[in-house]
Amino acid sequence: MEKPLILVTNDDGITAPGLRKLIALMKQLGEVVVVAPDSPQSGMGHAITIDNTLYSKKMTIDKDNGASLEYSCSGTPADCVKLALQELLPKKPDIVVSGINHGSNASINVIYSGTMSAAIEAGIEGLPAIGFSLCDYKWDANFDGFDKEIKQIVSEALTNGLPKGTVLNVNIPKTDGKPVKGIRVCRQAKANWKEKFDKRFSPSGKEYYWLTGEFELLDKGEDTDIFALNNNYISVVPTQFDLTAHHAMQTLNNWNLNE
Amino acid sequence: MEKPLILVTNDDGITAPGLRKLIALMKQLGEVVVVAPDSPQSGMGHAITIDNTLYSKKMTIDKDNGASLEYSCSGTPADCVKLALQELLPKKPDIVVSGINHGSNASINVIYSGTMSAAIEAGIEGLPAIGFSLCDYKWDANFDGFDKEIKQIVSEALTNGLPKGTVLNVNIPKTDGKPVKGIRVCRQAKANWKEKFDKRFSPSGKEYYWLTGEFELLDKGEDTDIFALNNNYISVVPTQFDLTAHHAMQTLNNWNLNE
Numbered sequence: 001m002e003k004p005l006i007l008v009t010n011d012d013g014i015t016a017p018g019l020r021k022l023i024a025l026m027k028q029l030g031e032v033v034v035v036a037p038d039s040p041q042s043g044m045g046h047a048i049t050i051d052n053t054l055y056s057k058k059m060t061i062d063k064d065n066g067a068s069l070e071y072s073c074s075g076t077p078a079d080c081v082k083l084a085l086q087e088l089l090p091k092k093p094d095i096v097v098s099g100i101n102h103g104s105n106a107s108i109n110v111i112y113s114g115t116m117s118a119a120i121e122a123g124i125e126g127l128p129a130i131g132f133s134l135c136d137y138k139w140d141a142n143f144d145g146f147d148k149e150i151k152q153i154v155s156e157a158l159t160n161g162l163p164k165g166t167v168l169n170v171n172i173p174k175t176d177g178k179p180v181k182g183i184r185v186c187r188q189a190k191a192n193w194k195e196k197f198d199k200r201f202s203p204s205g206k207e208y209y210w211l212t213g214e215f216e217l218l219d220k221g222e223d224t225d226i227f228a229l230n231n232n233y234i235s236v237v238p239t240q241f242d243l244t245a246h247h248a249m250q251t252l253n254n255w256n257l258n259e
Numbered sequence: 260m261e262k263p264l265i266l267v268t269n270d271d272g273i274t275a276p277g278l279r280k281l282i283a284l285m286k287q288l289g290e291v292v293v294v295a296p297d298s299p300q301s302g303m304g305h306a307i308t309i310d311n312t313l314y315s316k317k318m319t320i321d322k323d324n325g326a327s328l329e330y331s332c333s334g335t336p337a338d339c340v341k342l343a344l345q346e347l348l349p350k351k352p353d354i355v356v357s358g359i360n361h362g363s364n365a366s367i368n369v370i371y372s373g374t375m376s377a378a379i380e381a382g383i384e385g386l387p388a389i390g391f392s393l394c395d396y397k398w399d400a401n402f403d404g405f406d407k408e409i410k411q412i413v414s415e416a417l418t419n420g421l422p423k424g425t426v427l428n429v430n431i432p433k434t435d436g437k438p439v440k441g442i443r444v445c446r447q448a449k450a451n452w453k454e455k456f457d458k459r460f461s462p463s464g465k466e467y468y469w470l471t472g473e474f475e476l477l478d479k480g481e482d483t484d485i486f487a488l489n490n491n492y493i494s495v496v497p498t499q500f501d502l503t504a505h506h507a508m509q510t511l512n513n514w515n516l517n518e
Contacts, residue, residue: 045337046304046370054456054468078304078371082470086454108383110502111305112337124367124451149516156514163507183516187503192383195345197313209313211341236516238507243369244446248422248497255415257408257442257495 004030004094004158007084007122011041011077011101011114014061014070018100021143022132023067025150026097029158031068033093035084037114038072042103044114046121048082049075056083077118085125095158096122099132099170100150102141106133106171106225106235107189107217116169120241123167128157130167135229136174144177149234153183162238169237173229184233189224191217263289263353263417266343266381270300270336270360270373273320273329277359280402281391282326284409285356288417290327292352294343296373297331301362303373305380307341308334315342336377344384354417355381358391358429359409361400365392365430365484365494366448366476375428379500382426387416389426394488395433403436408493412442421497428496432488443492448483450476 006026010019014036026032038057055074060066071088073080081096098118105113115131122129132150134141153170162168169188173180193213201207217226225235265285269278273295285291297316314333319325330347332339340355357377364372374390381388391409393400412429421427428447432439452472460466476485484494 040310043307043309044304045306045376047306048302048304048371048470050302050470051299053459054470055465056468079470082454083456083468087456087458087468108500111379111383111500112307117304120370124370126451152516156516160510160514163504163510166504166507168511169502185508185511185514185516187505187508188501190501192385195341197342197346199346206314209315209342209346211307211309211313211338236511237502238504238511239502240504240507241367241370241502242447242449243428243496243498243500243502245422245425245497245499246446248425248499249444249446251422252427252444252495252497255419255444257411257415257444 005091006030006032007089007093007096008032008034009036009077009080009098009118011037011044013037013040014072016102018102018134018143020062022097022100024065025147029151029154033089034067034070035073035080035088037077037080038074041076041114043112044076045112046078046117047076048078054079054083077114078121081118081121093127096127096129097154100143101133102139103137104133104135104171105131105169106229107191110169110188110239119167124241128162130154130157130170132170134172142177145175146172146180146234149180149183165242166238166240169239171225171229171235173232175232180234181232184228184235186225186228186235186237187223188237189217189226190219191215264350265289265291266348266352266355267291267293268295268336268339268357268377270296270303272296272299273331277361277393277402279321281356281359283324284406288410288413292348293326293329294332294339294347296336296339297333300335300373302371303335304371305337305376306335307337313338313342336373337380340377340380352386355386355388356413359402360392361398362396363392363394363430364390364428365488366450369428369447369498378426383500387421389416389429391429393431401436404434405431405439405493408439408442424501425497425499428498430484430488430494432491434491439493440491443487443494445484445487445494445496446482447496448476448485449478450474
């Protein structure tokens with residue numbers, strides 16, 4: 001049987017250790033092609049480049065352990081997927097994986113996530129797709145302790161496909177190299193960010209802000225991704241890109257909109 | 260009774276005619292404060308600025324018809340809302356409206372939309388929020404023919420609030436100034452973009468791409484936003500930011516993830 005073709009991308013950029021780890025794992029499952037941003041794209045949400053040009057460059061990052069084919073791209077994670085599928089890949093991939101992100105994309109973070117936007121873009125194109133994120137923002141985060149679980153999730157997706165209209169948002173607890181406890185299928189926990197703007201003045205006296213904030217969990221459920229992660233389980237949330245709130249339609253139909 | 264406080268923002272930038280139109284309409288319903296990007300941010304999805312500084316500037320764009328208070332902001336639409344709520348507004352607004360976007364955000368476009376990311380950001384913060392988009396990309400698009408309908412939708416949202424966890428994605432058909440037929444509550448039509456990359460060479464011989472594409476409708480339903488728009492109705496889609504695909508959880512629970 002032919003080896004599956006796996007497209008690997010991320011939002012931390014093509015040199016990120018989390019991407020390198022994912023490439024190494026995916027090479028055990030199939031043929032790997034990388035198309036990843038040439039610079040960090042964290043917090044890019046589902047941005048695409050429509051008013052600017054895109055560049056891509058074939059490159060070799062790690063001669064011994066890298067993928068057979070790697071490209072950097074000047075765009076966002078969603079751009080990388082579009083360009084890969086349309087221009088760079090020799091054929092349609094069997095699966096698209098994104099990450100491993102340096103930092104959590106659990107709960108409401110999925111909305112801001114470049115990692116997940118790459119997976120969602122692939123999902124829109126009808127491909128099985130998974131975003132992986134480790135709950136550790138550090139560049140030198142420890143990516144050991146969950147090799148088996150990542151390969152298992154990707155293998156199951158390759159075997160079974162994914163439920164229609166969904167991609168997977170996989171988050172991995174920070175265990176500093178110790179094994180995780182297992183894998184839990186979860187829902188996205190309700191939460192938001194309590195923003196705080198750090199106001200400063202430039203050397204020339206101009207006022208500016210840094211966005212900072214604290215994660216505020218508004219959900220005590222034990223079936224959420226945050227609960228799973230807090231208990232050292234990997235969380236798997238099926239994530240959809242049809243944003244229609246079907247449950248709200250009846251209420252709106254009772255509004256006085258057409259007299 | 261005190262007039263409601265209305266925050267107006269957009270993704271085409273603070274000078275865009277669509278924003279100016281929305282300000283004029285909202286001034287008929289309440290007190291208006293504007294916090295909008297200082298440059299176009301189309302296609303920014305739910306991007307936020309986390310690795311860069313943010314600037315804002317109090318300004319007067321249109322002395323006679325503008326809002327009582329206007330700020331431009333160097334960030335994305337989501338940044339504008341965060342900064343407005345946290346730093347710039349005198350008090351919590353009663354509603355946040357975004358637009359009127361020059362161009363459709365119906366169907367799958369909601370995912371890429373800066374206009375809607377502003378509304379979603381406000382929704383995450385627990386505020387009623389609505390994104391408005393006109394299906395005409397031109398800067399000098401005709402924003403007449405639907406004053407009454409926009410005011411009606413905002414009035415109803417102010418009176419009733421919005422169903423929990425939802426914001427509204429409102430799209431307006433291009434009628435070139437003729438009245439629309441009415442308003443329809445819809446679901447998001449299934450569709451994607453068939454990308455085409457326009458490959459070119461720079462003066463120095465470097466290869467680059469422009470992202471282009473064709474909208475591909477994959478949905479024959481008569482309850483969709485695209486169907487409503489094609490029939491000259493304004494479409495109102497309740498839009499959620501909890502992306503959990505609840506219907507897919509049972510399938511995933513049957514996967515072989517924890518042996």
